[in-house]
Amino acid sequence: MESEQSAAAIVDAVREIYGYDFVPLHRPVFAGAEKANLAACIDSNFVSSVGEKVTAFEASIAAFTGSRFAVATVNGTAALHVGLILAGVERGDEVISQALTFVATCNAISYIGAHPVFVDVDRETMGLGATALKQFLSATVRLTDGRAYNRVTGRRIAACVPMHSFGLACEIEEIADLCAGYGIPVVEDAAESLGSYVGKRHTGTFGLIGTYSFNGNKIITTGGGGMIVTDDEIIARRAKHLTTTAKTPHPYEFVHDEVGFNYRMPNLNAALGCAQMDQLPGFLRLKRAVADYYHDRLADIGAGFIKEREGTRANYWLNALCLPDAAARDAVLNACNDAGVMTRPVWRLMSSLPMFRDCMHDGLEVSRWLEKRIVNIPSSVPDAVIADGPLGPYLA
Ligand SMILES: *Cc1c(COP(=O)(O)O)cnc(C)c1O
Numbered sequence: 419m420e421s422e423q424s425a426a427a428i429v430d431a432v433r434e435i436y437g438y439d440f441v442p443l444h445r446p447v448f449a450g451a452e453k454a455n456l457a458a459c460i461d462s463n464f465v466s467s468v469g470e471k472v473t474a475f476e477a478s479i480a481a482f483t484g485s486r487f488a489v490a491t492v493n494g495t496a497a498l499h500v501g502l503i504l505a506g507v508e509r510g511d512e513v514i515s516q517a518l519t520f521v522a523t524c525n526a527i528s529y530i531g532a533h534p535v536f537v538d539v540d541r542e543t544m545g546l547g548a549t550a551l552k553q554f555l556s557a558t559v560r561l562t563d564g565r566a567y568n569r570v571t572g573r574r575i576a577a578c579v580p581m582h583s584f585g586l587a588c589e590i591e592e593i594a595d596l597c598a599g600y601g602i603p604v605v606e607d608a609a610e611s612l613g614s615y616v617g618k619r620h621t622g623t624f625g626l627i628g629t630y631s632f633n634g635n636k637i638i639t640t641g642g643g644g645m646i647v648t649d650d651e652i653i654a655r656r657a658k659h660l661t662t663t664a665k666t667p668h669p670y671e672f673v674h675d676e677v678g679f680n681y682r683m684p685n686l687n688a689a690l691g692c693a694q695m696d697q698l699p700g701f702l703r704l705k706r707a708v709a710d711y712y713h714d715r716l717a718d719i720g721a722g723f724i725k726e727r728e729g730t731r732a733n734y735w736l737n738a739l740c741l742p743d744a745a746a747r748d749a750v751l752n753a754c755n756d757a758g759v760m761t762r763p764v765w766r767l768m769s770s771l772p773m774f775r776d777c778m779h780d781g782l783e784v785s786r787w788l789e790k791r792i793v794n795i796p797s798s799v800p801d802a803v804i805a806d807g808p809l810g811p812y813l814a
Contacts (some may be wrong), residue, residue: 425757
């Protein structure tokens with residue numbers, strides 16, 4: 419099919435479920451107790467960093483993901499930053515991640531003074547590839563006293579940060595096994611994958627530490643916010659301590675025992691989070707219906723629709739199409755955006771950004787291949803879904 423026809427088919431499919439005004443890529447839905455929770459917060463005077471909503475939101479994320487502990491943070495980047503510190507990453511270390519990711523993953527590594535190292539992604543999941551990682555580790559790592567060092571740079575490889583792109587679970591079990599063999603802790607960037615699973619296990623719970631984001635464009639939002647999850651009680655306590663200015667408990671004295679961060683989530687944001695968590699199962703059901711609808715509607719346009727891998731369950735946070743080449747992608751981007759249907763290409767590879775240009779990387783063949791072809795299409799939770807509408811058949 420010509421790119422023009424592909425674009426027209428995408429615009430039609432999008433408009434049938436999202437209507438005829440401008441269609442954003444992803445907008446939040448506040449159809450629960452958000453306003454009531456916010457009002458209750460304001461009335462209680464607990465709007466800032468201490469409050470029962472923070473505790474309730476943490477408990478809700480822990481229960482939903484099956485983590486023993488959850489610590490709320492001011493955003494997902496802060497969660498990653500502290501997660502990496504708690505995994506033992508120090509200045510001058512290296513951290514393995516993927517070039518195909520949102521910049522926050524690599525910024526967090528850089529805040530510590532550590533260096534990202536980019537390993538290729540897998541074509542099906544768009545997340546860190548187990549095969550590429552295995553090759554990289556066996557070619558590059560020297561083990562000394564149970565610690566992994568990069569033979570080429572001499573630096574310690576202190577952590578690995580796989581990311582579940584657009585809510586598609588990456589090969590996290592294989593990645594966790596590989597890293598365990600080299601004594602490399604895994605910090606999962608699960609910012610995009612709340613509600614995504616491998617088997618019955620939630621993404622973000624395979625590594626030592628997992629992190630989530632509740633930015634305005636994520637599957638649930640707290641305005642801005644993040645979460646650190648772990649099964650390790652000491653790490654959880656340290657996470658709370660470090661994100662709350664490292665203040666030692668005392669009824670009135672201010673004593674801090676190390677340089678901490680003001681990374682806590684305000685109670686107001688957590689109040690939103692509690693209301694959003696109540697709606698998450700419904701959001702997931704509707705997003706799956708949207709994905710199934712797109713999959714069928716766009717089957718003939720010459721673009722691959724990226725589906726969840728067998729044995730995994732995606733949250734379908736952002737749906738992605740894979741166009742035949744960069745020219746076809748650009749034609750679709752231009753035509754859809756001109757028609758008021760927001761679409762966007764995948765992130766520029768981190769390895770091409772000025773601040774990460776000198777970072778070590780493998781061949782990144784799949785990352786480069788995907789970078790030219792992937793387009794995200796509108797994926798919000800749709801408003802009123804009626805049984806005899808286009809999504810009806812997908813909501814069985
Ligand atoms: C959203 C996101 C983050 C964290 O973003 P914040 O805006 O700081 O909450 C981190 N990594 C990825 C891959 C993301 O998509």
